[in-house]
Amino acid sequence: MGSQKQAVVLLSVLLFLNFLLFSGADDVYYEFILQEAEFTKLCGTKTVLTVNGSFPGPEIRARRDDTVYVNVRNQGRFAVSIDWEGVEDSIDGANELIQPGTNFTYEIELDDEIGTLWWHARSAWAEATVHGAFVVLPAAGEQFPFPAPTSDHPIVLGEWYRQELTEGIVPGQADAYTINGHLGETYGCNDTSYQLQVDYQGLYLLRIINAVANETMVFAIAQHSLTIVGQNATYSRRSFSSSLTLAPGQTLDILLSANQNVGQYYITARPSSGRLNTTGIIHYTTSTGPLV
Template sequence: MGSQKQGLMWLTGLVFLNILVLSMADVHHYEFFLQESNFTKLCSTKNILTVNGSFPGPEIRARRGDTVFVNVHNQGNTAVSIMWEGIEDSNNGSNQLIQPGRNFNYEIELDDKIGTLWWHATSAWARATVHGAFIVLPAANEDYPFPTPDSDKTIIIGIYIYIYMYVHQS
């Protein structure tokens, strides 16, 4: 009888901790509007696919354990899908082609990731312009694996290279 009582106490404790951890996680909602836009660089204007009118696209910022919903509205002329690099088997619809005039809502669960990730269109044509940084910070009750930075800055060096810089004040 004693071992059953002890087992029940352990189970109750685990359920309580699970509820506590889940209650600290946040849910984030983003709206991405893919649209054709004229973009001028080095005196040359080209028609490119942008996200919310910007190139590169918006940064997603969340914490480990959070859930992120990204509703992608394709207002462009070609079907496109979004890939969430570094996030394995935690999103639904990563192969979902979003036809022009349609939308798709991605659900991304950030179970165990911390760091600088990125998202991009899956087609070679749109991947050059439809991309952005995906910053996953430690959970609210966690420390960084290094001294806590005073500030941070995301720098995009090229199409596929993102650096998330932590700044320490002296």
Template structure:
């Protein structure tokens, strides 16, 4: 096969509009030829039922939840989704709603999460209904409790208090399926009023007029329709959004397959920013280029001169095909993202599938999300993952690490 043979590329459902050529692309094309044989088959171990029993290590499909939790069973209801956030309910913590009483008692369940933004999920069938309960807090001001984790975050050789979700930065990843209904009950135990926006959900409300005051809680009802792929959520104010954000992954419905070769696994990558100073309501806007560092999934990498800084690492198996969900959570920076010696095939953007195309790197505007396929088809070794602003000098790096011993010959 010849790389520039458009007929052969069409067999893979790929295009040459990005002008990619050379050995890297040739290897990627070969990988796709083998993966296409499995098109239409379900991926074993990847398309897990969100309603399955999960363990304390976060077995629910590579969730970013870092703490012990339990989830048992599901509830079922034949409910039509209308594709919007239709209702916001404030008041006390919700454990059993009128809807739940009418659903029957086939199965019931809870998820308990550690940290500052606590989620409780109950799953329903075909269009499932998922209940999340969040506790939000400034870590240093939150009293000791079962949910408390770290009280400080140290990056760039300095320690400060930040507002977090479930005690993690970035916050936890929410995973649902197309057509699900999701309830998110947010408990604000921080010092400032906060609201969340569900970026990319159709007909959504940003919650800016529904600020959750300290000590209060607020419930969002999110009814999904045809959104698919990767979205994200974040605080509505710029100062809080720098640390209060996370991925919102929408998997295909239980009876659906991906319209591209089934991936071996998937990985979410959130590009963020870090400031040495404490961000408060006084920082209502964040100027471009004002961040002291950029982060990959909360890790600043090794380029900022602090030996204590951690580096993000993504592990892959040789010849594995990975669905990588890249989110630019940086308020005012266009970011360039890439992996040394590897190419991407774009398959989705901001909650929808897209026409597939090759590219060596991604350029993401603020708040943009891109889903790509990455084929681990290079010589076994370690490769830099890089993220940098399109108009700046700061470069943040991570590592793509091959874990198998086979090598491309």
């Protein structure tokens, strides 16, 4: 009888060690510094609040079941807090403002989330420039539930205002829209365009995020069909479309098959009202390679 109990205990220990060995969950650390920076767009220069001096802010990348620690240091003039869209579990201290000159570390435990999430400042004036992608890859040993892409690329649809936004200012109608921080050639101010290089016959996972606060955005790539494989931090049954409509805060994971003639094709993003739009460019090359 005793030997049977020992065997059961030994088996339990082996199973637990096996779980630890193959679960592959990690702790992932990021450092965010809230700071003001100058940007020149729409033929003018203004100061905006950023994370690490970039617009959009830095991308977070982790695997399912990981725990992500994001230490936010506020070097700006106003108190700010960060919201984590698509994270299922509550985050301690998420509602507390980070005062100037202080820091706070968010602990984000990933569970069933998969695909594309995003983060942003809670206050409307800061959210316009303080936001970024949050990519959750399959856990170690798991595969994508669709053909493995050559590479993946977050694409954040944003907005730009001519006025400087500070605490107490409620943003109105945007003066322009952006793709990964680029206005494109639409506005006539020599602003740069977002450019994506693809290999002919390559397969690309595009992670589209609508970070525009109060506008439904329409996204398309000229002469290309888009395959939707996920939305709002979960994978979904595949569907096909020539254009995508994203509600404010929505994310979509799409597959782009680079199967057109080698050349350049426009990416377009516009509000559903159609008042303004922005453009990017896809450049084809003639070779392809596997996802590393």
